[in-house]
Amino acid sequence: MSSRELVVLGTSSAVPTKQRNHNGYLLRWDGHGILFDPGEGTQRQMVRAGVSAHDIDWICLSHFHGDHCLGVPGVIQRIARDGVEHPVRAVFPGSGEAYWRRLRHAAIFNDTQVVTEHPVDGDVMPVPTGGAPFGLTVRRLSHRVESYGYRLEEPDGVTMLPDRLARHGVEGPLVGRLQREGTLTAPDGRTVTLDECSVPRPGQKAAFVMDTRLCDAIAPLVDGVDLLIAEATYLDADARLAEEYGHLTAAQAGRLAAEGGVRRLVLSHFSERYGEEDEPRFAAEAATVFGGDIVLARDLDRVPVPPRLRQTDETPTSR
Template identity: 30%
Template sequence: MKIIFLGTGGSFPTKKRGLISIAIRRKGEVLLFDCGEGTQRQMTWTEISPMKIDAVFLTHFHGDHFLGLPGLIQTMSLMDRERELKIFGPLGTETKISSLLKIPCYNSNFEISIDELSPGDEINREEYEIKTVETNHSVSGLAYSIIEEERPGKFYPKKAERLGIKPGPDYSRLQEGESIELENGKKVNPNQVIGPSRPGRKITYSGDTRPSKKISKLAENSDVLIHEGTFSNELEEEAEKASHCTAKKAAEIAKEAKVEKLILVHPSPRYPNLSKLEKEAQKIFSNSIYAEDLMDIKVELKD
Protein backbone atom coordinates (compact mmCIF):
# COMPACT_ATOMS: atom_id res chain seq x y z
CA MET A 1 0.00 0.00 0.00
CA LYS A 2 1.37 3.40 -0.96
CA ILE A 3 0.16 6.95 -0.30
CA ILE A 4 1.02 9.52 -2.98
CA PHE A 5 0.50 13.17 -2.04
CA LEU A 6 -0.36 14.79 -5.37
CA GLY A 7 -1.19 18.14 -3.77
CA THR A 8 -0.89 19.22 -0.16
CA GLY A 9 -1.92 22.87 0.16
CA GLY A 10 -5.14 24.60 1.07
CA SER A 11 -7.13 27.61 -0.18
CA PHE A 12 -5.17 28.34 -3.36
CA PRO A 13 -2.06 26.92 -5.06
CA THR A 14 1.40 28.33 -4.49
CA LYS A 15 4.71 27.81 -6.29
CA LYS A 16 5.54 24.95 -3.91
CA ARG A 17 2.12 23.45 -3.23
CA GLY A 18 -0.74 22.26 -5.35
CA LEU A 19 -4.19 21.88 -3.87
CA ILE A 20 -5.11 18.90 -1.79
CA SER A 21 -5.32 15.54 -3.53
CA ILE A 22 -4.17 12.21 -2.15
CA ALA A 23 -3.91 8.93 -4.05
CA ILE A 24 -3.78 5.61 -2.24
CA ARG A 25 -2.60 2.62 -4.24
CA ARG A 26 -3.43 -0.80 -2.89
CA LYS A 27 -2.51 -3.84 -4.96
CA GLY A 28 -3.84 -2.98 -8.45
CA GLU A 29 -6.34 -0.40 -7.24
CA VAL A 30 -6.04 3.39 -6.97
CA LEU A 31 -8.32 5.48 -4.75
CA LEU A 32 -8.26 9.28 -4.94
CA PHE A 33 -9.18 11.35 -1.88
CA ASP A 34 -10.16 14.89 -2.84
CA CYS A 35 -9.28 16.38 -6.19
CA GLY A 36 -8.06 19.94 -6.00
CA GLU A 37 -7.35 22.08 -9.04
CA GLY A 38 -4.29 20.81 -10.91
CA THR A 39 -4.53 17.22 -9.69
CA GLN A 40 -4.16 15.69 -13.15
CA ARG A 41 -1.04 17.73 -13.88
CA GLN A 42 0.53 16.52 -10.65
CA MET A 43 -0.16 12.97 -11.77
CA THR A 44 2.19 13.42 -14.73
CA TRP A 45 5.08 13.46 -12.25
CA THR A 46 4.04 10.18 -10.64
CA GLU A 47 3.18 6.59 -11.47
CA ILE A 48 -0.55 7.41 -11.19
CA SER A 49 -2.53 7.68 -14.41
CA PRO A 50 -6.11 9.00 -14.68
CA MET A 51 -6.97 5.67 -16.28
CA LYS A 52 -5.89 3.77 -13.15
CA ILE A 53 -8.23 5.57 -10.76
CA ASP A 54 -11.01 3.30 -9.54
CA ALA A 55 -12.88 5.67 -7.22
CA VAL A 56 -12.83 9.26 -5.97
CA PHE A 57 -13.78 10.18 -2.39
CA LEU A 58 -14.64 13.82 -1.72
CA THR A 59 -14.57 15.19 1.81
CA HIS A 60 -16.60 18.38 1.20
CA PHE A 61 -17.41 21.08 -1.33
CA HIS A 62 -14.98 23.88 -0.78
CA GLY A 63 -13.35 24.54 -4.15
CA ASP A 64 -9.81 23.60 -3.19
CA HIS A 65 -10.98 20.02 -2.62
CA PHE A 66 -12.94 19.20 -5.77
CA LEU A 67 -12.48 21.66 -8.65
CA GLY A 68 -9.89 19.41 -10.32
CA LEU A 69 -12.52 16.76 -10.98
CA PRO A 70 -14.07 18.08 -14.27
CA GLY A 71 -10.67 18.32 -15.96
CA LEU A 72 -9.64 14.91 -14.70
CA ILE A 73 -12.82 13.34 -16.08
CA GLN A 74 -12.37 15.11 -19.42
CA THR A 75 -8.88 13.64 -19.67
CA MET A 76 -10.23 10.18 -18.89
CA SER A 77 -12.70 10.61 -21.74
CA LEU A 78 -10.02 11.84 -24.17
CA MET A 79 -7.96 8.76 -23.26
CA ASP A 80 -10.94 6.55 -24.20
CA ARG A 81 -11.64 5.25 -20.75
CA GLU A 82 -14.33 2.60 -20.82
CA ARG A 83 -14.66 1.29 -17.27
CA GLU A 84 -16.87 2.88 -14.67
CA LEU A 85 -15.63 5.63 -12.35
CA LYS A 86 -17.17 5.75 -8.87
CA ILE A 87 -17.48 9.04 -7.02
CA PHE A 88 -18.37 9.16 -3.32
CA GLY A 89 -19.06 12.19 -1.18
CA PRO A 90 -21.29 13.73 1.49
CA LEU A 91 -24.99 14.47 1.06
CA GLY A 92 -25.50 16.77 -1.93
CA THR A 93 -22.72 15.19 -3.98
CA GLU A 94 -24.99 13.88 -6.73
CA THR A 95 -26.59 17.26 -7.46
CA LYS A 96 -23.35 19.23 -7.24
CA ILE A 97 -21.16 16.89 -9.28
CA SER A 98 -23.82 16.14 -11.90
CA SER A 99 -24.30 19.88 -12.45
CA LEU A 100 -20.56 20.51 -12.57
CA LEU A 101 -19.98 17.84 -15.20
CA LYS A 102 -22.62 19.34 -17.50
CA ILE A 103 -20.65 22.57 -17.93
CA PRO A 104 -17.68 21.38 -20.07
CA CYS A 105 -18.49 20.71 -23.73
CA TYR A 106 -17.48 17.05 -23.95
CA ASN A 107 -19.16 13.70 -23.85
CA SER A 108 -17.77 11.09 -21.51
CA ASN A 109 -17.82 7.63 -23.04
CA PHE A 110 -17.79 5.79 -19.73
CA GLU A 111 -20.19 5.45 -16.85
CA ILE A 112 -19.86 7.69 -13.80
CA SER A 113 -21.70 6.55 -10.70
CA ILE A 114 -22.19 9.00 -7.85
CA ASP A 115 -22.97 7.78 -4.33
CA GLU A 116 -23.91 10.05 -1.45
CA LEU A 117 -22.78 9.02 2.01
CA SER A 118 -24.19 9.94 5.39
CA PRO A 119 -21.85 10.13 8.39
CA GLY A 120 -21.38 6.63 9.76
CA ASP A 121 -21.90 4.91 6.40
CA GLU A 122 -19.48 2.14 5.52
CA ILE A 123 -18.34 0.99 2.09
CA ASN A 124 -17.41 -2.67 1.80
CA ARG A 125 -14.79 -3.37 -0.84
CA GLU A 126 -12.63 -6.40 -1.57
CA GLU A 127 -10.51 -7.21 1.51
CA TYR A 128 -11.15 -3.85 3.18
CA GLU A 129 -13.83 -1.38 4.19
CA ILE A 130 -14.05 2.39 4.28
CA LYS A 131 -15.68 3.97 7.32
CA THR A 132 -16.89 7.55 7.58
CA VAL A 133 -17.69 10.11 10.26
CA GLU A 134 -18.80 13.72 9.99
CA THR A 135 -16.24 16.49 10.24
CA ASN A 136 -16.54 19.66 12.29
CA HIS A 137 -16.19 22.22 9.52
CA SER A 138 -18.04 25.25 8.17
CA VAL A 139 -19.83 23.03 5.65
CA SER A 140 -20.94 19.43 5.98
CA GLY A 141 -18.19 16.93 5.23
CA LEU A 142 -16.79 13.48 5.83
CA ALA A 143 -13.59 11.97 7.16
CA TYR A 144 -12.61 8.56 5.80
CA SER A 145 -10.75 5.54 7.17
CA ILE A 146 -9.53 2.64 5.04
CA ILE A 147 -9.42 -0.49 7.18
CA GLU A 148 -8.10 -3.77 5.82
CA GLU A 149 -9.48 -7.10 6.98
CA GLU A 150 -7.47 -9.12 9.47
CA ARG A 151 -5.03 -11.53 7.88
CA PRO A 152 -4.51 -15.16 8.90
CA GLY A 153 -1.85 -15.77 11.50
CA LYS A 154 1.72 -16.64 10.56
CA PHE A 155 2.32 -20.30 9.65
CA TYR A 156 5.22 -21.98 11.46
CA PRO A 157 6.71 -24.83 9.35
CA LYS A 158 9.02 -25.97 12.16
CA LYS A 159 6.07 -26.55 14.48
CA ALA A 160 4.38 -28.53 11.72
CA GLU A 161 7.49 -30.63 11.20
CA ARG A 162 7.74 -31.42 14.92
CA LEU A 163 4.17 -32.69 14.82
CA GLY A 164 5.05 -34.99 11.92
CA ILE A 165 3.35 -33.00 9.16
CA LYS A 166 5.09 -33.14 5.81
CA PRO A 167 5.19 -30.17 3.40
CA GLY A 168 2.40 -30.39 0.84
CA PRO A 169 -1.40 -30.28 0.77
CA ASP A 170 -1.72 -30.55 4.56
CA TYR A 171 0.15 -27.26 4.95
CA SER A 172 -2.40 -25.56 2.68
CA ARG A 173 -5.37 -27.10 4.47
CA LEU A 174 -4.09 -25.92 7.84
CA GLN A 175 -3.46 -22.42 6.48
CA GLU A 176 -7.03 -22.37 5.19
CA GLY A 177 -8.33 -23.12 8.67
CA GLU A 178 -8.96 -26.86 8.34
CA SER A 179 -7.93 -29.52 10.83
CA ILE A 180 -6.06 -32.54 9.50
CA GLU A 181 -5.60 -36.13 10.63
CA LEU A 182 -2.16 -37.76 10.50
CA GLU A 183 -1.49 -41.37 9.49
CA ASN A 184 -1.25 -42.34 13.15
CA GLY A 185 -4.76 -41.00 13.72
CA LYS A 186 -3.61 -37.91 15.61
CA LYS A 187 -5.61 -34.75 14.87
CA VAL A 188 -3.84 -31.42 14.32
CA ASN A 189 -5.74 -28.14 14.60
CA PRO A 190 -4.65 -24.96 12.77
CA ASN A 191 -3.93 -23.10 16.02
CA GLN A 192 -1.17 -25.61 16.76
CA VAL A 193 0.92 -24.39 13.82
CA ILE A 194 -0.52 -20.94 13.07
CA GLY A 195 -0.20 -17.79 15.18
CA PRO A 196 -2.99 -15.36 16.03
CA SER A 197 -4.67 -13.27 13.33
CA ARG A 198 -2.64 -10.28 12.19
CA PRO A 199 -4.13 -6.83 11.67
CA GLY A 200 -4.43 -5.28 8.23
CA ARG A 201 -3.38 -1.71 7.55
CA LYS A 202 -5.41 1.37 8.43
CA ILE A 203 -5.19 4.87 6.94
CA THR A 204 -7.40 7.75 8.09
CA TYR A 205 -7.90 11.09 6.32
CA SER A 206 -9.61 13.95 8.15
CA GLY A 207 -10.49 16.39 5.39
CA ASP A 208 -10.99 19.93 6.75
CA THR A 209 -12.12 20.00 10.34
CA ARG A 210 -11.84 21.43 13.81
CA PRO A 211 -10.51 19.00 16.43
CA SER A 212 -13.07 16.24 16.67
CA LYS A 213 -13.62 13.33 19.07
CA LYS A 214 -15.38 11.51 16.24
CA ILE A 215 -12.28 11.69 14.05
CA SER A 216 -10.08 10.70 16.97
CA LYS A 217 -12.24 7.61 17.47
CA LEU A 218 -12.25 6.84 13.74
CA ALA A 219 -8.45 7.12 13.62
CA GLU A 220 -7.75 4.82 16.58
CA ASN A 221 -4.66 2.68 15.96
CA SER A 222 -4.21 3.90 12.38
CA ASP A 223 -0.89 3.19 10.73
CA VAL A 224 -1.16 6.68 9.23
CA LEU A 225 -3.39 9.60 10.14
CA ILE A 226 -3.49 12.30 7.46
CA HIS A 227 -4.87 15.36 9.20
CA GLU A 228 -5.22 18.98 8.23
CA GLY A 229 -2.89 21.41 9.97
CA THR A 230 -3.85 24.74 8.45
CA PHE A 231 -2.50 27.16 11.07
CA SER A 232 0.22 27.57 13.65
CA ASN A 233 -0.73 27.48 17.32
CA GLU A 234 -0.52 31.27 17.70
CA LEU A 235 -3.48 31.55 15.31
CA GLU A 236 -5.75 29.19 17.24
CA GLU A 237 -8.46 31.85 17.41
CA GLU A 238 -8.42 32.29 13.64
CA ALA A 239 -8.41 28.52 13.18
CA GLU A 240 -11.53 28.30 15.30
CA LYS A 241 -13.29 31.02 13.33
CA ALA A 242 -12.43 29.33 10.03
CA SER A 243 -13.35 25.84 11.32
CA HIS A 244 -9.82 24.58 10.78
CA CYS A 245 -7.15 22.93 12.90
CA THR A 246 -3.69 23.93 14.06
CA ALA A 247 -0.72 21.60 13.79
CA LYS A 248 -0.66 21.29 17.58
CA LYS A 249 -4.31 20.28 17.81
CA ALA A 250 -3.85 17.71 15.05
CA ALA A 251 -0.93 16.24 17.00
CA GLU A 252 -3.11 15.98 20.09
CA ILE A 253 -5.62 13.97 18.07
CA ALA A 254 -2.85 11.67 16.79
CA LYS A 255 -1.64 11.10 20.35
CA GLU A 256 -5.14 10.43 21.66
CA ALA A 257 -5.89 8.02 18.79
CA LYS A 258 -2.57 6.17 19.31
CA VAL A 259 -1.68 6.27 15.64
CA GLU A 260 1.77 5.32 14.39
CA LYS A 261 2.42 8.30 12.12
CA LEU A 262 0.83 11.72 11.64
CA ILE A 263 1.11 13.39 8.24
CA LEU A 264 -0.11 16.97 8.19
CA VAL A 265 -1.58 18.59 5.08
CA HIS A 266 -3.52 21.68 3.97
CA PRO A 267 -1.27 24.44 5.41
CA SER A 268 -2.37 27.98 4.75
CA PRO A 269 -0.51 29.67 1.84
CA ARG A 270 0.78 32.20 4.39
CA TYR A 271 3.39 29.61 5.46
CA PRO A 272 6.08 29.20 2.77
CA ASN A 273 8.16 27.35 5.37
CA LEU A 274 6.50 24.75 7.57
CA SER A 275 9.32 23.99 10.01
CA LYS A 276 7.72 26.01 12.83
CA LEU A 277 4.37 24.26 12.45
CA GLU A 278 6.04 20.87 12.20
CA LYS A 279 7.95 21.49 15.44
CA GLU A 280 4.72 22.49 17.19
CA ALA A 281 3.23 19.15 16.22
CA GLN A 282 6.36 17.16 17.12
CA LYS A 283 6.38 18.56 20.67
CA ILE A 284 3.07 16.77 21.20
CA PHE A 285 3.49 13.76 18.89
CA SER A 286 7.06 13.09 17.81
CA ASN A 287 6.27 11.08 14.66
CA SER A 288 4.71 14.04 12.85
CA ILE A 289 5.65 15.55 9.50
CA TYR A 290 4.11 17.84 6.91
CA ALA A 291 3.60 16.27 3.51
CA GLU A 292 5.21 17.83 0.46
CA ASP A 293 3.81 17.66 -3.05
CA LEU A 294 4.69 14.39 -4.82
CA MET A 295 5.91 12.76 -1.61
CA ASP A 296 5.01 9.10 -1.33
CA ILE A 297 5.19 6.66 1.56
CA LYS A 298 4.72 2.92 1.79
CA VAL A 299 2.52 1.46 4.50
CA GLU A 300 3.91 -1.96 5.26
CA LEU A 301 2.09 -4.99 6.62
CA LYS A 302 2.96 -6.06 10.15
CA ASP A 303 3.93 -9.61 11.09
Protein backbone atom coordinates in the same frame (compact mmCIF):
# COMPACT_ATOMS: atom_id res chain seq x y z
CA MET B 1 7.42 0.50 -5.84
CA SER B 2 5.49 -0.20 -2.66
CA SER B 3 2.08 -1.81 -3.15
CA ARG B 4 0.80 0.43 -0.35
CA GLU B 5 1.85 4.06 -0.56
CA LEU B 6 0.54 7.60 -0.61
CA VAL B 7 1.28 9.72 -3.68
CA VAL B 8 0.94 13.37 -2.70
CA LEU B 9 -0.41 15.46 -5.58
CA GLY B 10 -1.05 18.72 -3.72
CA THR B 11 -0.70 20.13 -0.22
CA SER B 12 -2.06 23.69 -0.17
CA SER B 13 -5.38 24.72 1.29
CA ALA B 14 -7.70 27.36 -0.17
CA VAL B 15 -5.10 29.09 -2.35
CA PRO B 16 -2.32 27.29 -4.25
CA THR B 17 1.20 28.71 -3.97
CA LYS B 18 4.32 28.59 -6.12
CA GLN B 19 5.48 25.51 -4.20
CA ARG B 20 2.15 23.86 -3.39
CA ASN B 21 -0.76 22.81 -5.60
CA HIS B 22 -4.32 22.48 -4.36
CA ASN B 23 -5.08 19.22 -2.51
CA GLY B 24 -4.81 15.79 -4.07
CA TYR B 25 -3.84 12.43 -2.54
CA LEU B 26 -3.68 9.05 -4.26
CA LEU B 27 -3.50 6.12 -1.87
CA ARG B 28 -2.25 2.99 -3.62
CA TRP B 29 -3.40 -0.17 -1.90
CA ASP B 30 -2.66 -3.58 -3.43
CA GLY B 31 -3.46 -2.53 -6.97
CA HIS B 32 -6.35 -0.25 -6.02
CA GLY B 33 -6.06 3.54 -6.24
CA ILE B 34 -8.13 5.81 -4.00
CA LEU B 35 -7.96 9.47 -5.06
CA PHE B 36 -8.89 11.78 -2.19
CA ASP B 37 -9.97 15.41 -2.65
CA PRO B 38 -8.67 16.28 -6.14
CA GLY B 39 -8.35 20.05 -6.18
CA GLU B 40 -7.62 22.35 -9.11
CA GLY B 41 -4.59 21.21 -11.10
CA THR B 42 -4.77 17.56 -10.05
CA GLN B 43 -4.66 16.26 -13.63
CA ARG B 44 -1.33 18.01 -14.27
CA GLN B 45 0.06 16.87 -10.93
CA MET B 46 -0.83 13.30 -11.91
CA VAL B 47 1.33 13.68 -15.01
CA ARG B 48 4.21 15.05 -12.96
CA ALA B 49 3.89 12.20 -10.45
CA GLY B 50 3.65 9.48 -13.10
CA VAL B 51 0.07 8.63 -12.13
CA SER B 52 -2.30 7.41 -14.84
CA ALA B 53 -6.08 7.67 -15.00
CA HIS B 54 -5.98 3.87 -15.11
CA ASP B 55 -4.56 3.96 -11.56
CA ILE B 56 -7.78 5.41 -10.14
CA ASP B 57 -10.50 3.10 -8.80
CA TRP B 58 -12.07 5.50 -6.31
CA ILE B 59 -12.66 9.26 -6.13
CA CYS B 60 -13.43 10.20 -2.52
CA LEU B 61 -14.41 13.76 -1.60
CA SER B 62 -14.48 15.03 1.95
CA HIS B 63 -16.61 18.05 1.00
CA PHE B 64 -17.35 20.54 -1.78
CA HIS B 65 -15.07 23.48 -1.05
CA GLY B 66 -13.15 24.21 -4.24
CA ASP B 67 -9.68 23.24 -3.07
CA HIS B 68 -11.02 19.71 -2.49
CA CYS B 69 -13.06 19.16 -5.66
CA LEU B 70 -12.26 21.54 -8.54
CA GLY B 71 -10.01 18.89 -10.08
CA VAL B 72 -12.93 16.50 -10.52
CA PRO B 73 -13.87 17.64 -14.08
CA GLY B 74 -10.38 17.09 -15.44
CA VAL B 75 -9.97 13.74 -13.70
CA ILE B 76 -13.36 12.46 -14.89
CA GLN B 77 -12.74 13.57 -18.45
CA ARG B 78 -9.23 12.06 -18.40
CA ILE B 79 -10.72 8.74 -17.28
CA ALA B 80 -13.00 8.84 -20.32
CA ARG B 81 -10.35 10.10 -22.76
CA ASP B 82 -7.83 7.45 -21.74
CA GLY B 83 -10.36 4.65 -22.13
CA VAL B 84 -10.42 3.42 -18.54
CA GLU B 85 -12.62 0.33 -18.59
CA HIS B 86 -12.81 -0.69 -14.93
CA PRO B 87 -15.44 0.78 -12.59
CA VAL B 88 -14.51 3.99 -10.79
CA ARG B 89 -16.58 4.63 -7.66
CA ALA B 90 -17.18 8.24 -6.63
CA VAL B 91 -17.97 8.84 -2.94
CA PHE B 92 -19.11 12.28 -1.78
CA PRO B 93 -21.46 13.99 0.72
CA GLY B 94 -25.01 13.47 -0.46
CA SER B 95 -25.96 17.00 0.60
CA GLY B 96 -23.66 18.30 -2.14
CA GLU B 97 -25.02 16.17 -4.95
CA ALA B 98 -25.95 19.25 -6.99
CA TYR B 99 -22.31 20.36 -6.89
CA TRP B 100 -21.20 16.88 -7.89
CA ARG B 101 -23.48 17.00 -10.95
CA ARG B 102 -22.00 20.32 -12.02
CA LEU B 103 -18.47 19.02 -11.63
CA ARG B 104 -19.26 15.69 -13.25
CA HIS B 105 -20.69 17.38 -16.33
CA ALA B 106 -18.71 20.64 -16.34
CA ALA B 107 -17.85 20.46 -20.05
CA ILE B 108 -18.66 18.55 -23.24
CA PHE B 109 -16.86 15.19 -23.53
CA ASN B 110 -17.53 11.63 -24.60
CA ASP B 111 -18.58 10.12 -21.30
CA THR B 112 -17.89 6.39 -20.96
CA GLN B 113 -20.12 5.83 -17.93
CA VAL B 114 -17.55 3.87 -15.91
CA VAL B 115 -17.94 6.27 -12.97
CA THR B 116 -20.61 5.18 -10.49
CA GLU B 117 -21.88 7.45 -7.74
CA HIS B 118 -22.09 6.63 -4.04
CA PRO B 119 -23.38 9.62 -2.06
CA VAL B 120 -23.10 9.29 1.71
CA ASP B 121 -25.09 10.79 4.55
CA GLY B 122 -25.59 10.38 8.28
CA ASP B 123 -23.01 10.46 11.04
CA VAL B 124 -21.34 7.17 10.11
CA MET B 125 -21.73 4.95 7.08
CA PRO B 126 -19.92 1.94 5.59
CA VAL B 127 -19.28 2.26 1.85
CA PRO B 128 -19.71 -0.88 -0.32
CA THR B 129 -16.27 -1.73 -1.71
CA GLY B 130 -17.22 -4.31 -4.32
CA GLY B 131 -14.70 -6.97 -3.45
CA ALA B 132 -11.75 -4.65 -2.75
CA PRO B 133 -9.22 -5.95 -0.19
CA PHE B 134 -10.34 -3.38 2.38
CA GLY B 135 -13.40 -1.89 4.01
CA LEU B 136 -14.22 1.81 3.78
CA THR B 137 -16.11 3.82 6.40
CA VAL B 138 -17.02 7.51 6.48
CA ARG B 139 -17.81 9.70 9.48
CA ARG B 140 -19.23 13.21 9.51
CA LEU B 141 -16.77 15.80 10.80
CA SER B 142 -17.19 19.38 12.02
CA HIS B 143 -16.57 21.96 9.31
CA ARG B 144 -18.41 24.99 7.96
CA VAL B 145 -20.11 22.73 5.42
CA GLU B 146 -20.88 19.01 5.57
CA SER B 147 -17.56 17.20 5.51
CA TYR B 148 -16.57 13.54 5.93
CA GLY B 149 -13.47 11.69 7.03
CA TYR B 150 -12.52 8.28 5.65
CA ARG B 151 -11.14 5.13 7.26
CA LEU B 152 -9.74 2.30 5.16
CA GLU B 153 -9.31 -1.02 6.95
CA GLU B 154 -7.89 -4.33 5.85
CA PRO B 155 -9.55 -7.39 7.46
CA ASP B 156 -7.59 -9.10 10.21
CA GLY B 157 -5.83 -12.30 9.24
CA VAL B 158 -3.19 -14.72 10.48
CA THR B 159 0.51 -15.27 9.92
CA MET B 160 1.44 -18.90 9.42
CA LEU B 161 4.45 -20.13 11.44
CA PRO B 162 6.70 -22.43 9.35
CA ASP B 163 8.31 -24.11 12.37
CA ARG B 164 4.96 -25.09 13.85
CA LEU B 165 3.64 -26.25 10.48
CA ALA B 166 6.71 -28.47 10.08
CA ARG B 167 6.32 -29.79 13.62
CA HIS B 168 2.80 -30.96 12.76
CA GLY B 169 3.74 -32.28 9.32
CA VAL B 170 1.59 -29.71 7.51
CA GLU B 171 3.06 -28.70 4.16
CA GLY B 172 2.18 -27.97 0.53
CA PRO B 173 -1.56 -27.79 -0.25
CA LEU B 174 -2.39 -28.71 3.35
CA VAL B 175 -1.27 -25.24 4.48
CA GLY B 176 -3.90 -23.53 2.34
CA ARG B 177 -6.52 -25.99 3.45
CA LEU B 178 -5.74 -25.31 7.10
CA GLN B 179 -6.08 -21.57 6.47
CA ARG B 180 -9.43 -22.01 4.74
CA GLU B 181 -11.02 -24.61 7.02
CA GLY B 182 -9.39 -23.89 10.39
CA THR B 183 -8.66 -27.53 11.17
CA LEU B 184 -7.45 -30.68 9.41
CA THR B 185 -6.14 -34.17 10.01
CA ALA B 186 -2.35 -34.29 9.64
CA PRO B 187 -0.57 -37.16 7.84
CA ASP B 188 0.13 -38.85 11.18
CA GLY B 189 -3.57 -38.82 12.09
CA ARG B 190 -3.48 -35.95 14.57
CA THR B 191 -6.00 -33.12 14.42
CA VAL B 192 -4.26 -29.78 13.81
CA THR B 193 -5.95 -26.40 14.32
CA LEU B 194 -5.13 -23.07 12.72
CA ASP B 195 -4.43 -21.54 16.15
CA GLU B 196 -1.67 -24.09 16.70
CA CYS B 197 0.20 -23.01 13.56
CA SER B 198 -0.37 -19.27 13.34
CA VAL B 199 -0.52 -15.98 15.19
CA PRO B 200 -3.06 -13.16 14.65
CA ARG B 201 -2.16 -10.58 12.00
CA PRO B 202 -4.00 -7.28 12.48
CA GLY B 203 -5.15 -5.73 9.24
CA GLN B 204 -3.44 -2.53 8.19
CA LYS B 205 -5.42 0.70 8.35
CA ALA B 206 -5.31 4.24 6.96
CA ALA B 207 -7.38 7.35 7.62
CA PHE B 208 -7.98 10.61 5.77
CA VAL B 209 -9.07 13.58 7.89
CA MET B 210 -9.46 16.96 6.18
CA ASP B 211 -11.20 20.21 6.97
CA THR B 212 -12.56 19.75 10.45
CA ARG B 213 -12.23 21.33 13.84
CA LEU B 214 -11.78 18.98 16.81
CA CYS B 215 -14.80 16.69 17.19
CA ASP B 216 -15.72 13.28 18.59
CA ALA B 217 -15.92 11.65 15.15
CA ILE B 218 -12.16 11.84 14.58
CA ALA B 219 -11.14 9.35 17.26
CA PRO B 220 -12.83 6.27 15.73
CA LEU B 221 -11.47 7.24 12.31
CA VAL B 222 -7.83 7.36 13.41
CA ASP B 223 -7.82 4.66 16.10
CA GLY B 224 -4.86 2.37 15.54
CA VAL B 225 -4.20 3.37 11.94
CA ASP B 226 -0.83 2.77 10.33
CA LEU B 227 -1.10 5.92 8.19
CA LEU B 228 -3.02 9.11 8.95
CA ILE B 229 -3.29 11.87 6.34
CA ALA B 230 -4.43 14.90 8.31
CA GLU B 231 -4.89 18.58 7.72
CA ALA B 232 -2.61 20.96 9.61
CA THR B 233 -3.93 24.21 8.19
CA TYR B 234 -2.72 26.43 11.03
CA LEU B 235 0.05 26.72 13.58
CA ASP B 236 -0.91 26.83 17.24
CA ALA B 237 -0.60 30.61 17.42
CA ASP B 238 -3.63 30.75 15.13
CA ALA B 239 -5.74 28.20 17.00
CA ARG B 240 -8.58 30.71 17.27
CA LEU B 241 -8.76 30.99 13.49
CA ALA B 242 -8.64 27.20 13.18
CA GLU B 243 -11.69 26.87 15.40
CA GLU B 244 -13.53 29.69 13.65
CA TYR B 245 -13.00 28.31 10.16
CA GLY B 246 -13.35 24.64 11.06
CA HIS B 247 -9.75 23.44 10.81
CA LEU B 248 -6.99 21.76 12.82
CA THR B 249 -3.64 23.07 13.93
CA ALA B 250 -0.49 20.97 13.56
CA ALA B 251 -0.39 20.40 17.32
CA GLN B 252 -4.02 19.26 17.33
CA ALA B 253 -3.28 16.81 14.51
CA GLY B 254 -0.33 15.51 16.52
CA ARG B 255 -2.46 15.09 19.63
CA LEU B 256 -5.10 13.15 17.70
CA ALA B 257 -2.38 10.88 16.30
CA ALA B 258 -0.92 10.29 19.76
CA GLU B 259 -4.29 9.51 21.33
CA GLY B 260 -5.17 7.17 18.46
CA GLY B 261 -1.89 5.23 18.50
CA VAL B 262 -1.13 6.24 14.90
CA ARG B 263 2.14 4.97 13.46
CA ARG B 264 2.83 7.53 10.69
CA LEU B 265 1.29 11.00 10.56
CA VAL B 266 1.27 12.90 7.25
CA LEU B 267 0.61 16.62 7.72
CA SER B 268 -0.86 18.57 4.79
CA HIS B 269 -3.39 21.25 3.71
CA PHE B 270 -1.23 24.22 4.78
CA SER B 271 -2.60 27.75 4.72
CA GLU B 272 -0.99 30.13 2.23
CA ARG B 273 -0.47 32.60 5.09
CA TYR B 274 2.70 30.71 6.02
CA GLY B 275 5.94 30.88 4.07
CA GLU B 276 8.56 28.24 3.38
CA GLU B 277 10.48 29.38 6.43
CA ASP B 278 7.51 28.36 8.61
CA GLU B 279 7.31 24.78 7.35
CA PRO B 280 9.56 23.18 10.00
CA ARG B 281 7.31 24.60 12.69
CA PHE B 282 4.38 22.38 11.63
CA ALA B 283 6.32 19.17 12.23
CA ALA B 284 7.90 20.59 15.39
CA GLU B 285 4.52 21.51 16.91
CA ALA B 286 3.06 18.09 16.10
CA ALA B 287 6.15 16.43 17.60
CA THR B 288 5.62 18.09 20.98
CA VAL B 289 2.68 15.73 21.55
CA PHE B 290 3.27 12.83 19.12
CA GLY B 291 6.26 10.53 19.34
CA GLY B 292 5.61 8.58 16.15
CA ASP B 293 6.81 9.20 12.61
CA ILE B 294 5.82 12.60 11.19
CA VAL B 295 5.92 13.45 7.48
CA LEU B 296 5.57 17.08 6.41
CA ALA B 297 3.95 16.48 3.03
CA ARG B 298 5.30 18.17 -0.07
CA ASP B 299 3.89 17.97 -3.57
CA LEU B 300 4.90 14.80 -5.44
CA ASP B 301 6.12 13.03 -2.29
CA ARG B 302 5.64 9.27 -2.09
CA VAL B 303 4.99 8.09 1.45
CA PRO B 304 4.91 4.33 2.08
CA VAL B 305 2.44 2.79 4.48
CA PRO B 306 4.62 1.59 7.40
CA PRO B 307 5.64 -2.07 7.23
CA ARG B 308 3.26 -4.43 8.90
CA LEU B 309 3.81 -4.74 12.65
CA ARG B 310 5.07 -8.05 13.93
CA GLN B 311 3.40 -9.43 17.03
CA THR B 312 6.29 -8.23 19.21
CA ASP B 313 6.42 -4.71 17.75
CA GLU B 314 5.12 -1.76 19.73
CA THR B 315 2.99 1.08 18.48
CA PRO B 316 4.12 4.70 19.11
CA THR B 317 3.08 6.49 22.27
CA SER B 318 2.63 10.14 23.09
CA ARG B 319 5.49 12.05 24.63
